[in-house]
Amino acid sequence: MPSSLDSIHFKCQCSLMDNNYNLSPSIDAHSKTIGACGWFLVCLSFLLMLITFPFSVWMCLKVVKEYERAVVFRLGRIQAKKAKGPGLILVLPCVDVFVKVDLRTVTCNIPPQEILTRDSVTTQVDGVVYYRIHSAVSAVANVSDVHQATFLLAQTTLRNVLGTQTLSQILAGREVIAHSIQTLLDDATELWGIQVARVEIKDVRIPLQLQRSMAAEAEATREARAKVLAAEGEMNASKSLKSASMVLSESPIALQLRYLQTLATVATEKNSTIVFPLPMNILEGIGYISNDNKKI
Numbered sequence: 001m002p003s004s005l006d007s008i009h010f011k012c013q014c015s016l017m018d019n020n021y022n023l024s025p026s027i028d029a030h031s032k033t034i035g036a037c038g039w040f041l042v043c044l045s046f047l048l049m050l051i052t053f054p055f056s057v058w059m060c061l062k063v064v065k066e067y068e069r070a071v072v073f074r075l076g077r078i079q080a081k082k083a084k085g086p087g088l089i090l091v092l093p094c095v096d097v098f099v100k101v102d103l104r105t106v107t108c109n110i111p112p113q114e115i116l117t118r119d120s121v122t123t124q125v126d127g128v129v130y131y132r133i134h135s136a137v138s139a140v141a142n143v144s145d146v147h148q149a150t151f152l153l154a155q156t157t158l159r160n161v162l163g164t165q166t167l168s169q170i171l172a173g174r175e176v177i178a179h180s181i182q183t184l185l186d187d188a189t190e191l192w193g194i195q196v197a198r199v200e201i202k203d204v205r206i207p208l209q210l211q212r213s214m215a216a217e218a219e220a221t222r223e224a225r226a227k228v229l230a231a232e233g234e235m236n237a238s239k240s241l242k243s244a245s246m247v248l249s250e251s252p253i254a255l256q257l258r259y260l261q262t263l264a265t266v267a268t269e270k271n272s273t274i275v276f277p278l279p280m281n282i283l284e285g286i287g288y289i290s291n292d293n294k295k296i
Contacts (some may be wrong), residue, residue, distance in 0.1 A: 030247040038075050043128040045092040062089050062098065070096045083136035101136035105197060108151050112205065113159050127178070129154045129185065138193030146192050150185075154199075159183050167206070173203045262268040273285045 046156070049056045064085030066072045072079040074096050083101065093100055108129040115123050131150060133139045141167045161181050162170060170177065183198040189196060206214075247255050 019068065022196075037289030038136070041075065041095050042092065044082060045095045048093055056093065060091050060093060062091055064089055064100065067102060067104050069101050069103060070098045071101060071140045072096055079140060080138060081137065099140050101133055101139055103133050103136070105130055105132045106147065108147075108154055110151075110154055110158055112203075113155060113162075115159055115162045117162065117170065118164060119166050121167045121210065123162075123167065123168070123170070125158065125201060126161055127154075127181075128156055129196065131189070131194050131196045134194050134195045140190065144193045146194065146218045150189055150193065150194055152189060154181075154185060157181055158186075168237050170204055177201060218235055 008159060037051040049060055062070065065086060066086045069083035069085045070089055071083045072091065074092070079096075081132075089098070108131065110127045110129065112124040115125055117123060127283065129150070133146065143149050153154040158181060161184070164179065178199045178201050182196050186194075248258065269278075
C-alpha cells in the first residue's frame with residue numbers, strides 16, 4: 001500500500017512539473033484546448049481578414065528581423081513550441097498577439113557591490129556579465145522581465161560568491177571566481193531561456209588605510225628579500241675569492257699575470273691614476289730593513 005501511494009505521489013509530481021515547465025506545447029495540443037468558442041473566434045478572424053483583403057494584409061503580415069524572434073499568443077496561449085521568424089509572419093486580427101524578443105548578446109554592467117570578505121575586509125567589487133536569450137518562448141513565458149531578473153541575480157550571485165573568499169583570493173583568482181559566477185548564473189537562468197556567455201570582474205576597491213598597510217607590508221617584504229639576496233651574493237663572492245686565492249697561491253706566475261691583466265684593464269679606461277700592486281713580501285722586506293736601521 002505505501003508503495004502504491006508513493007508511486008501515485010511521484011506521478012502527480014511529474015505531472016505538475018510537466019505543467020510548470022512545458023510552457024510551449026505544440027499547435028495541435030493548443031488546437032484541442034481552445035474549445036468551440038475559440039474555434040469560432042479564429043474562424044471569425046479569418047473571415048474578417050478575407051473580407052478586408054487586401055487592406056488586412058498590411059496589418060496581418062509582420063516583419064521579424066534576423067536577430068529577433070516573435071512569440072505569438074493566440075487567445076492567450078502560445079501558438080508553437082518555437083518562436084517564429086526571421087522573415088514574414090502572419091498574425092490574425094483580434095485573436096493573435098505577438099511579442100518580439102532580441103537574441104543579440106546583452107551587456108549587463110554590475111554596479112559596485114559592498115562586500116564583506118571572509119577575512120572581515122570591506123571591499124567594493126564591480127563586474128560585467130554577457131548573456132543572450134537562446135529560447136524566446138521561455139524568456140517570455142517563464143519570467144516577467146528577463147533582463148531585470150538576470151541583472152538582480154547577477155548582483156546577488158556576485159555578493160554571495162565573493163563573500164566566501166578572502167581578499168588575497170579575490171585579488172589573485174579573478175578568473176576562477178568569474179568562472180564560478182558564470183556557472184551559477186547559467187544554471188539559474190536556464191529555465192528563463194538565458195545563456196550566460198562570460199562574466200568578468202572589472203575592479204576591486206579596498207579602503208585607503210588598508211592600501212597603505214598592504215604597501216608597507218609589501219615594501220618590508222621586498223627589503224627583507226633584497227637583504228637576503230645581498231647576503232647570499234656576499235657569501236658566494238667570498239667562496240669564489242677563496243677558491244681563486246687557492247688557485248693563485250699554487251702558481252706565482254699566475255698571480256703575476258693577473259697583475260698585468262689588471263694593469264691592462266686600468267690602462268684601457270684612460271685613467272690619470274694607475275695603481276701598481278706590489279707583493280706583500282716586498283713590503284715585509286721593507287719593513288724589516290727599516291726596523292734594522294732603527295736598531296742600529
